[in-house]
Amino acid sequence: MSFNALKEKGMPLEKQLRNWHQIVGKPYNKVEVDCYTRTRQILMNGIEVEGWGFKHQFNRYSPDTEVKGLIAQISRIEDSQQTTANWMGPADQSVLETTLGYEQVAVDLTAWMAQNEPDKYVKETFDFGLLEDFDHLYRYSQFAYMVEGIKPNEIVQGQTDVVIGRPTQHHHNCNSLRPRKHYDKATAHPQTKVNILTLVAGEQQTHNYYAEHGFMYGDHVLRETFAEIKDVEEEHVTMYESLIDPTESLYEKLLLHEFTEVCNYYTCMEDEVDERIKKTWELFLDMELGHLQLAADLFRKYEKRDPEEVIGTDIVIPCRFMSQKAYVQKVLEKEVDKRLGMNKDYTTIDELPEDWPSYAVQERANEISSPTENAIRLVSIYHDRDIVAADEKTKNKEVKILDKGLQEKALADNTVLPEELEEMIEEHEARKEEKEELI
């Protein structure tokens, strides 16, 4: 269905101030919530944090006092929307449960975008990042089981596979290799612009969540794991934000931020299965349409251009949450050995030069051990093997995937090698009946 956001008036800004009871609604029930309601809630929190943060940056760089006042009014509204979205999460949802939700967002969102991305190079970048978040979901799942007795399907509800990906110890790069080539603002499709901004917001919030919550556990290896994965999210923010054309003006960026919020709430509203939460998405869409009108007016006034040149005449769908197992499995089997090349491109392990700058980073970062490798070693004490949640066919490929994904050079000393994983799995199979009741 066609929907031209620029033709909608939306809610006027002066009507958008809400009272505390409206801002802080009732949280969802963590046992009953649909996993994709949770992913929408997590993503929209990230989108609002970015919308709020960008407006503060705007005001720090803008000399126009009249515009600053308007932007300040909108940023307060973004902040109140952030509270509503984030605080839909219930107090009894643990940090690790929420963390599994964050990585489910990353996997299923990136996979959706990769398949709906018109720019081939951007799509390749999405596929590359996808396999890293996929492995994070698996590593955190080991701790969720060990520390809190949570099985991954209690959170991902069978919609997302939990199995080894590109091993996290190899995600640490020389960060100067992460920046990509940026799109051209004059020719890039609005879908590309909205996809990237959505993903940047999601990855940034994932980074911030780990930064603010990873220390909340007593288990030292888990604390180190949060630190290790948080570092990868920092690389992801660096990678995805670099795809954006840096020559977009502040007003063009403001327009794109509001359009991205509109597109995401539009999708949330269409897809939401929880009637109560759907009403919030409807309300926020209306508010964002109001913001978009203001951003479009500023763009016309200061850039003397038509906003349609930037955002087109139709809505785009950046976040249709649905199971992406088949797609992710295909990318995993084909691309687990992919690495960052030297020229903002991609290569494979066997093509890496001897002096590949990321080797030095990995040797230093993992010099005593890689916490995410210890995750498997520790869980095998509880469960004989690693915790996985996937069908038998996928599980049977795990050792092969690990074999293809491990680099020989710069391996952490505590790396779980394919032969060891195979042994763990055999051990588990031999004692399966005895253990069945535990998992």
Ligand SMILES: [Fe+2]
């Ligand atoms: Fe907003």
Ligand SMILES: [Fe+2]
């Ligand atoms: Fe991640």
Ligand SMILES: [Fe+2]
């Ligand atoms: Fe990520």
Ligand SMILES: [Fe+2]
């Ligand atoms: Fe907004």
